Amino acid sequence: xxxxxxxxxxxxxxxxxxxxxxxxxxxxxxxxxxxxxxxxxxxxxxxxxxxxxxxxxxxxxxxxxxxxxxxxxxxxxxxxxxxxxxxxxxxxxxxxxxxxxxxxxxxxxxxxxxxxxxxxxxxxxxxxxxxxxxxxxxxxxxxxxxxxxxxxxxxxxxxxxxxxxxxxxxxxxxxxxxxxxxxxxxxxxxxxxxxxxxxxxxxxxxxxxxxxxxxxxxxxxxxxxx
Amino acid sequence: xxxxxxxxxxxxxxxxxxxxxxxxxxxxxxxxxxxxxxxxxxxxxxxxxxxxxxxxxxxxxxxxxxxxxxxxxxxxxxxxxxxxxxxxxxxxxxxxxxxxxxxxxxxxxxxxxxxxxxxxxxxxxxxxxxxxxxxxxxxxxxxxxxxxxxxxxxxxxxxxxxxxxxxxxxxxxxxxxxxxxxxxxxxxxxxxxxxxxxxxxxxxxxxxxxxxxxxxxxxxxxxxxxxxxxxxxxxxxxxxxxxxxxxxxxxxxxxxxxxxxxxxxxxxxxxxxxxxxxxxxxxxxxxxxxxxxxxxxxxxxxxxx
Numbered sequence: 001x002x003x004x005x006x007x008x009x010x011x012x013x014x015x016x017x018x019x020x021x022x023x024x025x026x027x028x029x030x031x032x033x034x035x036x037x038x039x040x041x042x043x044x045x046x047x048x049x050x051x052x053x054x055x056x057x058x059x060x061x062x063x064x065x066x067x068x069x070x071x072x073x074x075x076x077x078x079x080x081x082x083x084x085x086x087x088x089x090x091x092x093x094x095x096x097x098x099x100x101x102x103x104x105x106x107x108x109x110x111x112x113x114x115x116x117x118x119x120x121x122x123x124x125x126x127x128x129x130x131x132x133x134x135x136x137x138x139x140x141x142x143x144x145x146x147x148x149x150x151x152x153x154x155x156x157x158x159x160x161x162x163x164x165x166x167x168x169x170x171x172x173x174x175x176x177x178x179x180x181x182x183x184x185x186x187x188x189x190x191x192x193x194x195x196x197x198x199x200x201x202x203x204x205x206x207x208x209x210x211x212x213x214x215x216x217x218x219x220x221x222x223x224x225x226x
Numbered sequence: 227x228x229x230x231x232x233x234x235x236x237x238x239x240x241x242x243x244x245x246x247x248x249x250x251x252x253x254x255x256x257x258x259x260x261x262x263x264x265x266x267x268x269x270x271x272x273x274x275x276x277x278x279x280x281x282x283x284x285x286x287x288x289x290x291x292x293x294x295x296x297x298x299x300x301x302x303x304x305x306x307x308x309x310x311x312x313x314x315x316x317x318x319x320x321x322x323x324x325x326x327x328x329x330x331x332x333x334x335x336x337x338x339x340x341x342x343x344x345x346x347x348x349x350x351x352x353x354x355x356x357x358x359x360x361x362x363x364x365x366x367x368x369x370x371x372x373x374x375x376x377x378x379x380x381x382x383x384x385x386x387x388x389x390x391x392x393x394x395x396x397x398x399x400x401x402x403x404x405x406x407x408x409x410x411x412x413x414x415x416x417x418x419x420x421x422x423x424x425x426x427x428x429x430x431x432x433x434x435x436x437x438x439x440x441x442x443x444x445x446x447x448x449x450x451x452x453x454x455x456x457x458x459x460x461x462x463x464x465x466x467x468x469x470x471x472x473x474x475x476x477x478x479x480x481x482x483x484x485x486x487x488x489x490x491x492x493x494x495x496x497x498x499x500x501x502x503x504x505x506x507x508x509x510x511x512x513x514x515x516x517x518x519x520x521x522x523x524x525x526x527x528x529x530x531x
Contacts (some may be wrong), residue, residue, distance in 0.1 A: 001327055010316070010324050017315040017352075072313075081311025081368075084276045084293075085328050086301040218294065222278040223239070 003087055007095020008102065014072070015065055015103055025061045025104070029111030032057050037115040037127070046128050047116075051190060052183045054112045054137050056176050058145035061104035063172045066149040069100045074161040080225065083218055093153050093213045101149035105142035113137055136195060143202035148175050150209040157216045160224035227290065229254050229376045229408030230275065234284035237270055244270045245432045247284065252408040252425075254375070257398060259419035259440075260412045261522060262429035268412040269308065271429070272380055275410070276305060288376050301329055304374030304407075306382055310365030314354030318345060318364050321353055322371065329372035339367045358385040366394055373405055380412045395422050420518045428525040435525035444515040446524075449487040452494050453478045453514035457507025465506045472497045478514065485514050 001009075016022065036049040073079040082092060120127050152168055159167075186194040228251025237245040245267040252258040260268050273279045274286040277294025286292060291299050305311075312321040322336045340346045343363050353361060362385050369377065382398065383391040399422050401407045413419050419426055420440055428436040436443055455478075456465055462484070469475045469484055472492045478485040486497065494511065501508055516524070 003328065006324060006327050010313070010320075013320060014313060014315045076312075076314050077309030078311050078313055080273070080276075080278060080307050080309070081305060083278055084300060084303070084305040084307070085325065086297045087328065088297050217280075218277070219279050222273060 003091045004094045004098060007087065007092055008099035011069060011096050011099025012103055015069075015100060018068075021064060022103075022107070025064050026107055026111065029057055029061060029107050030115070033108070033111035033113075034115040037119050040127060041119060041123060041125055046189070047133060048189045050112060050116075050133060051136055052180060054108065054141045055144035055179050057111060058105050058108040058141045059148040059172060059175050059179070061108050062101050062145040062148040063152065063168065065104045065107075066096065066100035066152055067168070069096045069149070070153050070156040071161055071163055074221075074225065079161065079221060083221070088214075089157070089216055089218060090210060090214045093150070093157065094210065096153055097146050097150045101146040102142070104149065105145040108141050108145060109137060112141070130189075132190065132192060132195060136190065139199050140195070140202065143199060143206065144175070144179065147202055147205045147209070148172065150206055150213075151175070154209050154213055154216070157213065157221060160220045162224055228252055229289055230258070230378070230410050231287045232271065232275065232284065233287075235271065235274060235281055235286055236283035237267075237274060237279060238282045243432055245274070248427075248429065248432075248434045249284075250427050250434070250437055252376075252410050254406045254408050255402050256425065257402045257409040257411060257423045259423035259426040260410060260429060261414075261416070261419060261426055262435075263526065265431070266429040267432045268429055269380060272307070272378055272410070272412060275378060276303075288378075301372070302375045304369040304372065304377040306365045306369040306377075306379045308380050308384075310361045311368065312353040312361060312364055315352060317350045317352055318356065319349040321364070322368055325368050326371055331372050335371065339371055343367045359387060359390055362386055363390060363394070366397065370397070370401060373401075373407075375405075375407055377401060377407050377409045379409065381414065382411060383413075383415065383418060391418070398422055416518045416522060426518070428522055430526055436521065440518060441515075443521045444518060446516055446521065449473060449489065451485050451487050451514040451516065452497065453480070453483050453485045453512055454497070454501065454508055455480055455483045455510040457509045458482075460506045460508075464504065465501060468500050468504050468506065469497065471500065479517075482509075 032053055036047055036053060039045055040047050073082060116129060120129060151171055155167060155171060182198060190198065230252040233249050234247050235245055235249065236247050260271060262268050270279065274281055275288055275293065277292055288303055289299050293300055293303065318340065319336065322340065323333060326333065326336050337346065340349050345360060345364060348356060348360065353364065356364065366382060383394050386394065395418060398409055402409050411419065411423060423440060425439050426443060427434055456462060465484060466475050469486045473487045473489045475484055475486050498508060498511060
């Protein structure tokens with residue numbers, strides 16, 4: 001199996017052992033994800049709020065699920081062994097982004113797409129689900145989540161796996177602000193061009209993060225171990 | 227060519243010199259012990275060899291390459307560091323399967339090795355629930371799962387009961403002997419090093435204080451040591467006074483034994499004659515090599531010569 005997939009699989013296993021974290025994330029996710037659908041059903045408003053709430057939920061869940069993903073390696077005393085294995089630092093990072101970020105994105109999609117699908121199937125009221133919204137949920141939510149997890153991971157690696165919750169929160173808030181600004185600029189419901197541009201920017205950000213991780217010195221991490 | 231090699235290796239953290247120009251090599255099939263007190267630079271040497279730290283000067287190579295730049299070669303190396311390297315929230319089997327997959331080892335081998343280590347009945351328990359000794363054993367299973375060509379072990383028997391320690395010593399010796407792996411062992415346990423290592427290096431504050439075979443180091447280049455077991459009824463103080471004429475005297479390891487570090491030119495025959503002339507009976511007499519502990523303490527500058 002590909003080393004990145006192996007790390008991702010390991011990450012998902014560990015994450016699912018922390019059921020309260022997954023449960024709390026899913027609960028918050030359902031509340032945030034179902035609200036716009038419920039509002040649309042009751043008031044007849046469009047679903048444009050989902051364009052921002054979907055990615056924001058992904059970023060939040062990414063933060064929640066990946067908080068310990070990198071730090072745990074140091075707390076468990078596994079980091080030196082993992083770094084001594086055939087894995088590169090970039091493969092470790094990518095596996096964690098895929099594992100923790102993938103889980104967060106899946107929960108975010110279930111929490112937003114689930115109520116939407118249920119409403120479309122069960123309620124005899126027209127729900128304005130556009131192809132743009134579907135593309136947005138399927139592409140932008142996972143990418144925004146991955147960028148959030150990747151950025152948090154890079155910063156933790158640069159800090160030598162030392163915990164800094166203030167910095168983590170600042171990064172998450174910064175990302176949410178960026179997403180909000182992007183949505184405001186695109187006028188609430190993004191055009192196909194704006195959607196494509198968002199996807200391109202997120203892919204470029206992810207590629208840049210992967211490149212930067214490749215430059216992190218392993219010594220920076222090991223020197224913080226007693 | 228040595229499988230594990232450090233040449234003029236030096237490492238400084240900011241202005242603190244942790245290692246200063248050490249050199250040694252470990253050949254295939256050899257078990258090499260790295261001894262030294264805390265802070266001597268043993269773990270730093272290990273980390274430099276694994277490519278986790280960059281040397282300030284010199285080279286650290288495993289299987290001919292610096293491991294930092296060769297993840298593919300790390301596939302052929304086994305590592306057990308101070309901590310066993312197993313994720314607490316995964317089971318023993320899940321942990322091993324992860325590393326097995328990284329090294330291209332099949333799942334059957336994982337269960338086979340778990341069985342050999344006596345851990346099969348705990349294979350599905352979370353590692354966090356295992357005892358320190360079990361974690362250590364599991365760590366060693368992980369480190370040797372892929373039959374590595376080079377094995378780097380940091381305190382491999384730490385936290386284990388005597389039976390488990392003996393099992394691990396046998397495993398390490400067997401790996402070197404049967405598969406020709408080069409094994410580097412960091413240890414505080416002098417008796418363990420003495421039992422399994424072919425050669426030993428003693429580190430003191432980042433410098434190589436001594437290096438050689440265990441037998442060679444024990445024999446040493448210092449004064450020859452001669453042990454005399456006094457016959458019953460002999461006066462030890464009188465014997466001590468006689469022996470002092472041949473060199474510094476200390477109590478030997480056996481009951482009633484005195485050990486003399488012979489001065490240059492002094493011979494055991496003259497020493498025995500002097501004792502007999504003084505009316506002191508001798509039950510047994512032979513050359514005494516230093517214990518590894520004495521070698522170690524001497525290298526640390528704390529007597530024992």
